[in-house]
Amino acid sequence: MELLKWTDDYSVGIVIIDYQHKRLVMLINKLYDSMLEGKTMESITEIFEGLEDYIKNHFETEESFFKEFNYEDMKTHIKEHKVFVDQISQLKKDYLSGKNTVSVELLDFLKNWLSEHILGSDKKYISCFKENGVI
Amino acid sequence: MDKLKSTISNDFHSSKMSESDFKVLSEFIYKEYGIKMPPSKKILLESRLQKRLKANHIDTFKEYCEYVFSEKGNETEIVHMIDVVSTNKTDFFRELAHFEYMNEVLLPSFTSQNSNEIKIWSSACSSGEEPYTIAMVMSEYNLQHSPINFHILGTDISSAVLHKAENAIYAEDRIKEIPHSILRKYFLKSKDLTKPTVRVVSEIRKKVAFCRLNLMADNYPISESFDIIFCRNVLIYFDRITQEKVIGKLCEKLKPNGTFFLGHSESLLGMDLPLKNIKPTIFKKI
Structure with missing residues (x-):
């Protein structure tokens, strides 16, 4: 079952960013499936950590383009990334310490953040990237 | 004669990779496969990928990037691209x-x-x-x-x-x-x-x-x-x-x-x- 379905609405029209966003959707769905299937804590932790790593990777890609093109909204966007990375890290700590389980709320948070971030902040940099010749 | 000229020019024709195409490909190759591609490797990447352009009958790196990230390219081309990029050495005491x-x-x-x-x-x-x-x-x-x-x-x-x-x-x-x-x-x-x-x-x-x-x-x-x-x-x-x-x-x-x-x-x-x-x-x- 898919928690989050990729549609063309999510496309920012930049090939590498779309590729990474699709992978994020896949990893969030994978976390969701592992929760539904009642996988072990070890297994869920590994998927969680995989998602966390990929999120960081993806943010690094975006940020390296921002720096290269001196993107005007860079500071605000990077700040959003930082807040999200901190939130994910806190959620993982809570999960590992048993304060929280991988719940529907947590997955909803991931799902909503990704959709809102792509449809909002990410779409803003499209013209800057395109002006610099990125396809 | 014209045909011969065209064959020769096709054989020697090689596409140029723009800075932004290099940035996209190098970022992808590094993030997904861990193979580092600093700017100094642009010429290397450009020359190694020429044969992939040729194999796919693609003229420009821009089109190649679009193809690599398309659904079909995802399934079939990425493997070849990484194969060409990685050195595939099987040395003794490797790693x-x-x-x-x-x-x-x-x-x-x-x-x-x-x-x-x-x-x-x-x-x-x-x-x-x-x-x-x-x-x-x-x-x-x-x-x-x-x-x-x-x-x-x-x-x-x-x-x-x-x-x-x-x-x-x-x-x-x-x-x-x-x-x-x-x-x-x-x-x-x-x-x-x-x-x-x-x-x-x-x-x-x-x-x-x-x-x-x-x-x-x-x-x-x-x-x-x-x-x-x-x-x-x-x-x-x-x-x-x-x-x-x-x-x-x-x-x-x-x-x-x-x-x-x-x-x-x-x-x-x-x-x-x-x-x-x-x-x-x-x-x-x-």
Whole structure:
């Protein structure tokens, strides 16, 4: 079952960013499936950590383009990334310490953040990237 | 004449890669496969990918980027692109950190548990450099510790490379990086000075058994379980679903708490496997 379905609405029209966003959707769905299937804590932790790593990777890609093109909204966007990375890290700590389980709320948070971030902040940099010749 | 000119110009025609296309491809190759592509490698990447453009009848790198990231390109082209980009060398003692880990951590733990037998599988062994390296590491360890009996299996899909592996004869330039103490002990030089080759000594050769195996096959005709499995620099040839399937099947042949070595540019990120990451590219079966 898919928690989050990729549609063309999510496309920012930049090939590498779309590729990474699709992978994020896949990893969030994978976390969701592992929760539904009642996988072990070890297994869920590994998927969680995989998602966390990929999120960081993806943010690094975006940020390296921002720096290269001196993107005007860079500071605000990077700040959003930082807040999200901190939130994910806190959620993982809570999960590992048993304060929280991988719940529907947590997955909803991931799902909503990704959709809102792509449809909002990410779409803003499209013209800057395109002006610099990125396809 | 015009036709001839056009053929010549096509043969010598090579596409130029823009800075932004390089940025996209290098970022992708690094983030997804861990192969570093700093700006100094732009010319290298541009020249290596020319044959992929040609194979796909694509004229520009812009079109190539679009193709790589399209659904079809995702399925079929990325593997070829990474294949061209990675050097695919199968040197002796390649990725030394793995053999150091074997020598310093794994084998001492066998000794302390009084285990006297170890089974190791080099699952994509190509022309034999990896399994012979493992055999040399084991022999060196046994010289200084109470000996562990070891069995090494080398498998590959290609019969031609397995034949080469069994012969264990290599061009001399393949052994440049090997320390002299190892060279002296485990290699014999050919007498023919016009063809400088070396052969792995029989003491090491007989410790490795080779057999043909397609990692994508549904069933592996191997009945035993292994303490250590090497599966390095082979995943790049498969799509992610197949990668997960292949590693899952290899794990079935790995003993509980057995060790799994992956290539330095490969990742099991997001895969559902009974493996726990111990160090970069080193995993334990859980």
